[in-house]
């Protein structure tokens with residue numbers, strides 16, 4: 412039979428075990444935090460303190476910002492234990508809050524309550540920013556029942572970043588990783604189904620570096636081929652693309668006639684591809700099957716685009732010829748942008764000039780993605796991004812002229828209305844040069860690839876390309 416002392420000892424022993432386990436858990440948790448803290452950089456350490464302050468102050472702050480609910484109905488427990496007959500006090504409910512951190516600030520998830528949802532949190536965002544000492548706070552909802560509150564202590568747009576390309580084949584074809592938005596969230600844009608992108612901005616604000624990143628990230632894929640017209644240089648060995656020429660199947664400098672030949676060649680490729688796409692793949696768009704080594708995505712970069720399109724005024728024969736070439740160049744590029752999507756052709760136009768003739772509006776308006784680094788005037792911003800930018804003053808690139816914003820662009824992202832600002836990373840030239848060198852062997856001429864796939868006579872205009880029988884029996888004809 413158990414003595415009462417034994418029972419007492421047993422209870423003490425069990426209690427001591429619980430306390431011991433609790434202490435071990437506390438020590439382990441503290442050690443985990445100490446290690447985490449010591450391993451963090453200075454910015455992240457500040458965020459760790461910030462997150463702790465937010466957790467500590469939330470119960471007081473939430474009711475002050477009307478982010479709490481009052482429940483007047485007593486709980487069953489409260490009603491049962493109310494023996495003195497006094498009215499039961501209503502309960503003040505405070506949304507549960509979980510806070511994590513990163514280098515730039517905090518990410519909090521708050522539970523919604525009756526009458527306290529996305530709208531109420533969004534209304535309180537400016538006050539949350541003040542109370543949490545954040546530069547800005549954004550509230551979004553990714554699932555019913557809770558909201559995500561992103562608070563940035565430091566403005567991510569003002570911190571230059573660097574990108575080191577991995578040299579690996581990208582997991583997704585045509586996903587352009589751009590950088591971080593104003594809440595330090597990664598931004599990318601899906602360029603499948605996108606035939607044209609425009610990039611504008613004052614000289615020296617990061618246009619070429621942005622394109623450098625695209626080249627560095629995409630070059631390891633054999634399913635992408637590049638061509639370039641760089642209006643800033645006369646020869647391939649000069650300028651920003653000198654290293655990239657080895658990974659390009661065509662390159663021209665500022666010569667209008669040479670550029671004209673390249674654009675014609677691209678339009679011809681577009682035409683032949685359009686004819687053969689359905690015949691070969693039984694699809695209307697190459698994006699239904701995806702680009703491949705045999706039928707790669709062809710990216711045409713036109714840098715300093717104004718060189719090729721600008722209006723030449725004068726009546727002497729030389730000027731007239733240049734004017735005619737410029738007009739034809741614009742028409743050819745318009746054709747590519749209007750009809751290139753389904754056959755896997757993408758045109759990227761960059762310019763530092765910001766007048767209507769730098770990238771003609773009829774081309775700009777058919778490019779679904781537009782970006783602009785800093786601009787000097789409101790008119791220049793409109794020329795770069797369209798009239799709509801006037802309705803989004805916060806994102807207007809005229810506010811990006813401070814040197815702290817070198818590398819920051821405003822963009823109309825296809826997935827949301829309006830414009831967002833993005834901090835793009837800098838890609839140091841040696842990194843890009845390494846990728847160019849190691850991927851040079853992947854360069855292939857898409858014309859040649861088509862010929863290898865089909866029949867050289869696809870280029871023959873006298874052959875009726877809509878009738879594949881014309882091509883199917885070359886030997887029989889010869890016989």
Ligand SMILES: Nc1ncnc2c1ncn2[C@@H]1O[C@H](COP(=O)(O)OP(=O)(O)OP(=O)(O)O)[C@@H](O)[C@H]1O
Nearest residue numbers: 571614615616617618619620763817818835836837
């Ligand atoms: N994303 C960036 N972050 C930080 N610094 C950058 C970034 N991009 C560019 N820079 C700095 O600005 C300089 C000019 O960049 P870049 O050549 O890309 O400008 P650009 O707009 O193409 O100029 P231009 O119109 O004269 O060709 C770079 O050498 C680099 O020092």
